[in-house]
Amino acid sequence: MKTVAAYATSTGATGQKPMSIWRAPQLSLRFWPVFLRNLLVWRKLAIPSLVGNIAEPLMWLVAFGYGMGALVGQITVPGAAGPVQVPYILFLASGSICMSAMQAASFEALYSAFSRMQVQKTWDGIMNAPVGLDDIVLAEMLWAAFKSLFTVTAILGVMLALNISHSPKLLLAWPILLGVGITFSCIALIFNALATGYDFFTYYFTLFLTPMMFLSGVFFPLEQLPTAVRVVADWLPLSNAVALVRPLFMDQWPTDAARHGLVLVAYTVVAFWLALALTRKRFRK
């Protein structure tokens, strides 16, 4: 009996419990070659993809901004020192750049990341080398944010050229938009981890991103919304991003900047943690 017990203890000692998917992220600089890999692929297609990335947001801006702008004229938005009148095109531009950051990051962290993860098995190849899954997820997240920043920069350039805003505070809007890209990359990676195929992402775009576009003050002020909807809208990540970026376009400081920033940080941290856990679960075979 004693031998059996000793044997049981010894196998128990060598046996391994599968590590919890909720364990702390194990992040390291090993993410960098993965990020660099994506950068190298993209460098080959950067110019054509740039046209695709900025053409659509600019069409929205021009069609709505100048078309609707002519009908709407000035629009009243709350400012730090009371309500401010701004041209509709400025209102729209400052909101739609946040929307572009969101969309560019989401596309990359969904369709492109899924291609690499599931279709091309790039991640599997990388994990045969000394790079952990956590670092791959980190690299994909930062990569999607980088692409989003690239798109945003190009659009900002066009907005400057169109003379929509010349506020020096746009310099601050730029890193904030990088943060917006990071937030939406993290959220998108949750859905990447859950996806069974590309079709799955249609739900994310039509049921989550599109309604959020309309509830985040991109096209019209949040004050227009019924109070009940407004309560929800105030906590959406995109509306908090718009609340931070829009005043900078108007050469003003955002009100409640700390609160909006914290909401975005909270979304980012929770989403990255969740995305990591679900991706670990997906790869735990």
Add this chain to the structure above:
Amino acid sequence: MASTHLPAPLFQARHLSKRYGDAEVVQDLSFDIAPGECLGVIGPNGAGKTTTIRMCLGLTTPDSGSIHALGLQMPQDALAIKAQLGVVSQMDTLDPDFSCAENLLVYGRYFGMQAALIKERIPSLLEFASLSSKAHAKPGELSGGMKRRLSLARALVNNPKLLLLDEPTTGLDPQARHLMWERLQLLLGQGKSILLTTHFMDEAERLCSRLLVLDHGRKIAEGAPRDLIAQHLEPDVVEVYGVGALALTESPLRTLASRVEVSGETVFFYTGNASALAQALAAYPQLRTLHRPANLEDLFLKLTGRQIREEA
């Protein structure tokens, strides 16, 4: 073991078990890989070969058991172990957007290697893979054999001590397979160790110094290919097919063989006395016969059965 002169194993797996739900995919599997050795893992589809490789890489956590490699332990030292391994997985994971040379460069960086060092190695790696003329071609332009050789070259980018190769020649034509064998033999000659899974018994017999036969997740035999054949099989096999062949299993001829198996229309006589059997078969000129020494495939079929598996 101080009493033996064998070098310490490079890789040591002890009592590995893994179950998915009710299915025991790997059960109490132990094996060693000695330096410079090629260990073959053979078994029908679903025998647990790929799960075993995944456990060796720390990608699948075993329910019980331990893995030590290169003086380190899985899973806590997984990255340090993988830094010294080369892996060719069953499915190609080459980057379709990169040329052959870029594939090697990008992969080398995952090992933390400096770009200059990798670039220095690329020409010899491509030459080893017989892909020097394809340095700038993308994987989509390569044949199946070329892709597998590029995968092999990629696995060598970090100059690993041990290679884990999961069915490296599946789907290749005979020429490509022979070239792959030649390259693997070259690597063994350089002192590298290899863990190889395969469905090709000639490949296992040719390359592997030792074999592990798996079935239903269990090790059912282990040893050098020739020893296993001698241990489990009669020295000769006479295959008989043609009209009336099946009737022979009921004839007095049967006593000349120690074992008789039927597969489809063919009768297999396993015997230590092939000449007597051949003489007796001369009385049946309408039958076609093939006399050959017993081989690894016979062993494999004896141990794992001739039935097609559901998973196959």
